[in-house]
Amino acid sequence: MPGLKTAWKEYLEESMLPHMWCPGCGNGIALGALTRALAELKLPRHKVVVVTGIGCWGKADDYLSTNALHGTHGRALAFATGVKAARPELTVVVLMGDGDGATIGGNHLIHAARRNIDLTAVVVNNYNYGMTGGQVSATTPAGAITSTTRYGNPERDFDLCRLVEAAGANYVARGTVYHVPQLDRLIRDGIAKKGFSFIEVVSPCPTHFGRRNRLGPAVQMMKLLKERAVHVGSAAAKGGELPEGSFFIGKLAERDDPDFNTSYEKMRKKALAKGTESS
Amino acid sequence: MCQIKIDPKRCKHCGICIAFCPQEVFGADCRGAPVVERAEKCTACGLCVMRCPDFALEVGEKGK
């Protein structure tokens, strides 16, 4: 039995490395955190389904040894909902970029949270559409430069965690690829939690967002994550308003509402009982 | 004393391990690739392994 320190490698498809991501892209760090979370929960690989959409982060399933369902852009949560409804015994993890999960797929996100279906969504937020050249997304901060907002983004961005919490998810957290041991724990706890779990992973895309906004190379962008992230529960967090550009990290919301499969099973039993009564 | 292995086929020279190792174990070569310069200072905290985006690092206690 491999020790915990290397057990995560079982979930990594090492034969596919080196991966496709750019130097310093945070996706590889997020992938490592996911494999360590799966290893800590000791989930058998054949009981895990990783569902992705399309995007740089959406390629993560290529590097995992679990089951995988590579869907279409923006629709990963719809596929995942089908998998979980049909096979409730499987652990379903959904990997999406901010474009995939919150922009083209934003409607699926709020409804998956409202249904509280027992999935874990890991959204890597790099503030733009990486794969297609760095276009604006629903999480691009106001004023930021992207390939489609060359003079600055005139729109406001979504706070994804607040959106998903309001929509009804049982577990909502935000981490960064700088704060790795914490990120592992947040993903682990999200997977272990019944109902819809949402983990936003703030991560650098040095190639597009970093370059256009002059945020420097990957090391510089990692330093920014370190400086701007404020732990919930810290003294700085209790001080009230966050400075511009800062954000909370940690577990942001948790509740124990019934998940979709449990509620559905209840209804099904009721309908069956009614059926036998009337026959 | 720790043994630090760098896989040159996976490393993309992002510089993250060099910049964030709490013990400043790594230096850089002329192309920006990490070089283990102070292995004796390594505490095997594992942060470089976790923050390496390319799965290029391995850290083990010597002899294990």
Ligand SMILES: Cc1ncc(C[n+]2csc(CCOP(=O)(O)OP(=O)(O)O)c2C)c(N)n1
């Ligand atoms: C229906 C549809 N529209 C557009 C595309 C083109 N497309 C592929 S990836 C992508 C953006 C991915 O961005 P994001 O989800 O933020 O992930 P990232 O690449 O940044 O990880 C787009 C628009 C597509 N594949 N399918």
Ligand code: SF4
């Ligand atoms: S384009 Fe951006 S998100 Fe895509 S691999 Fe490169 S750095 Fe990562």
Ligand code: SF4
């Ligand atoms: S294990 Fe920790 S101390 Fe050792 S090289 Fe990596 S980051 Fe530095």
